[in-house]
Amino acid sequence: MLKLSAPYRPGFAGSPGDLRDKAVLVRFHGSDVTTGTPQLSRWRRWAAIGVWLCLIGAGGALAYLGGERAGIRSLQQGTLHRLDIYSTSLRSELSRYEYLPQVLSLSPDVLDLLRRPDDSSLQFNANVYLETVNAHAQASAIYVMNASGLTLAASNWNQQGSFVDMNFSYRPYFQDALRGVPGRFYGIGTVSREPGYYFSFGIVDGARQLGVAAVKVNLDKLDATWSHSADKVLAVDGNGVVFLSSDAGWKFRALRPLSSETLQQLAQTRQYTEAGSLTPIDMREHRPLSGGAATVVQLSASEARRQTAGEPFGPDYLLDSRPVDGTDWKLIMLSDMKPVHALARTSAVATVFALVFLTLLVLYFQQRRRIVHQRLAAREALQGAYDELEHKVQLRTEALSEANLHLQTEIAERKRAEEILKTTLEDLVQTGKMAVLGQMSAGITHELNQPLTALRTLSANAVVFLARGESAQVDMNLRTICQLTDRMGQITAQLKKFARRSAVELQSVALADVIADALFLLDQRIRQERIQLEQAVEPHLHALCEGNRLEQVLVNLLANAFDATAGETGVRRVRIVARRTPDGAIVEVHDNGNGIAAEVMPRLFEPFFTTKEQGLGLGLGLAISAGIVRDFGGLLRAGESELGGAAFIVTLRNGQRGATTHG
Incomplete structure (x- = not known):
């Protein structure tokens, strides 16, 4: 409520000096315009300051927790990616010898x-x-x-x-x-x-x-590789015993104390007879994280001094683990939490400074508002009409400023949405590239399995022929081994080219030769499993493709046909047909297996989709084959066979001898 010491006269006029000379006092209930200081008691002022300091402290604590959570997420993403790399290298090293x-x-x-x-x-x-x-x-x-x-x-x-x-x-x-x-x-x-x-x-x-x-x-080669890595990575068996580690001091130690039954079992199998007493690593769980994917562990002071000299207390580590396929092992990686704590402290300090700055800004604007309010009140008492006009102008200006600010905010939001959309599209493109590369690298073992089997058979036969003195047969086997080795290199290069979506060189290829090469790679399996193979290949039939890559497709299709007939109690029949069409050539692979279920057919050529039992296939063979045939400008499709099982049909373009093109 406003009180004037003299009545307001609308007709009052005078110079600015006259206005200053007038002794007009304006008072508000509970405050004086000349000072503007609230008449609050001292204890209420200190209570307000204390509450505000508590709010600033709570904001800093929340910022610390938020920064720590964001740092852990970022650290965990990098850790899981590196764990995938270590797991893949370990599994690749083992798979070289399991056959x-x-x-x-x-x-x-x-x-x-x-x-x-x-x-x-x-x-x-x-x-x-x-x-x-x-x-x-x-x-x-x-x-x-x-x-x-x-x-x-x-x-x-x-x-x-x-x-x-x-x-x-x-x-x-x-x-x-x-x-x-x-x-x-x-x-x-x-x-x-x-x-x-x-x-x-x-x-x-x-x-x-x-x-x-x-x-x-x-596996010492992996030990040597891990020892040069900055990561703390270790591999443990099903009993929790560390057998591979980037830190030699942790090798053949246990993550936890072993029970007497476990120690007795290890003694019977003499698994770690020469490794000492399998003392536990002095490590304890410090804090579990949400979701159970990882935990924060802390080393003891003695373990910390052994790891990093000079640290009296054990540091915190983010522990992530990943099982190794085909074993009861686990890969564990310990990531130092120091960067996370540093990020959290930075977030907390920045938040506290921001809140303090905001507090000062609010106090400044409050003080400024008081001063402006005092001036406006005085001018209202002396020049009501003039102040009313100024007030209307100010309201209009504030409305225009608000409209302008709203318009600028909308423009900024639109620009930010466009940047987010652009970034999202780039991430999607990069993710698609990485998925294709992952599919191709995972398929190398599958694609090279048949040539490796042929190499093993030929080398074993060469030893027998050499012992018998049949040098001609030895020479023939060695030449064939050289050809298969070159062909394996070509397969690897072609898989890399397929992953890059590089240009494909096509030429006229005799289908009879390609079919013969594919059957040669599978000859041992055909004989061992007593598969009745039927061929109906038209002579002098050519198609526009690459011979080595088409051979991969046929090997995949024939191997799938053999697998499909594995459960047959009678004669296992597989038929391969190659014939001319008005537009080119068709190669068909038939079997008398169980066929393809209707619900499976739409997903048949998806990567990593398979109907085989776990461990018998990665689900990449048909996906890779379909991609190869597409690069030829052809089509790979599936259907029912006249033999009662499944049929896979490869449609290729017509090829003439000597013709070469690029796709």
Whole structure:
């Protein structure tokens, strides 16, 4: 409420000096215009200051928690990406050797030795054969045991610490292979005193169990690679024992104290006999994170001083883990939380400064508002009409300013939305590229499996022919091995080219030759599984494509047809047909399997979609084949076969000899 000490006269006029000379006082209830200081008691003023300081402290605490949460999310994203890389490298290193014991079980030298273990000449031949195979495979050791676990032949037969005449029947990988299950085991060698991963496979002769073939792989190369990394990464087995680590001091230590039952089991299998007492790493869970994906752990003071000299207290680490496919192992990565804490502190300090600045700004505007209000009140008392006009002008100006500010805000929001849309589109493009590259890299093992099997068969036959003195057959096998090796390099280059969506060079290719090459790669499987193969290939039939890539497609389709007929109790029939069409050529692969279900058909060519059991396929074969045929300008489709199963039809463009084009 406003009170004037003199009545207001609308007709009053005078100069500015006259106005200053007039003794007119304007008073408000509870305040004086001349001072503008609120008449608040001291305790209320301090209470307000205390409440505001508490609010600033609470804002800083919330900013710290928010910054820490954002830092953990960012750190976890990088950690999970690096864990994927480490897991892929570990699984790739193991997959190089898991086929080798099964191949050894087919060797004539090994089978002859197990049938007649007392024949010293057979033992010598088997030792030389295993030594030759290991020279190419680059494993730690390859050896063959009889049904009682006694080693009859080994690749290190003529070296110190040979496995020959050593009994490994207590090892789990031997017991698993003897039961007909492929053995997988990591442990420290009781003879070599060196750790390694063991693959094993049972060797049978009809219904008789002859023995076990085993391969030991040294993983020290991964240890050396991890030791040069800035990450703290370790691999643990199902019992929580660290067997690979970027820190040598953590190797063969446990994440937690082991139970007496576990220690007894490890003692029976002698898994870590030479590794000491498996003392636990002095680490405790500091704080679980939401979602359970990771936790924050803290090392003890002694462990911290061993890790980084000079730190009296254990630092915090973000712990993320990832299981390794095909094993009971886990990869664990510890990421230092120092950058997260630094980000949180920076966020808290910035928020406190912002709140203090906002407080000062509010006080400034309040003081300024009081001063303006005082001036306006005085002028209203002396010149009411003039102040009313000024007030209207000010209201109009504020309305225009608000409208202008609103318009500028809308413009800024539109620009920000356009930037977000642009960034989102770029991220989607990059994500699509990375997905395609991931599909291609994951398919390399699948695409090279058949040539590797052929190489193993040819090399084993070459050893037998060499022992027999049949040099012509040896020369033929070696030439074929060279051709297959070159072809494998071409397949890898073509997969890389497919992933880059690079230009494709097409030429006229004889389909009969391509079909013959594909059947050659699968010849051993056709004979072993007694598959009745039917061919109906028109002579002098050419198509516009690339021979090596078309061969990949046919190998994929034929292998799928063989898998589809695996459950048939009668004759397993697969038919391959190549015929002319008015526009080009068609290659068909038929089988008498169970066919393709209607609900599966729409997703048949999607990457990573498969109807096979887990571990028997990645679901990339048909997706890669469809992409190759599309690059030819053709089409790959599926349907029902006249044999009762499925049919895959490859449609290709017509090709003339000598014609070459680019797609």
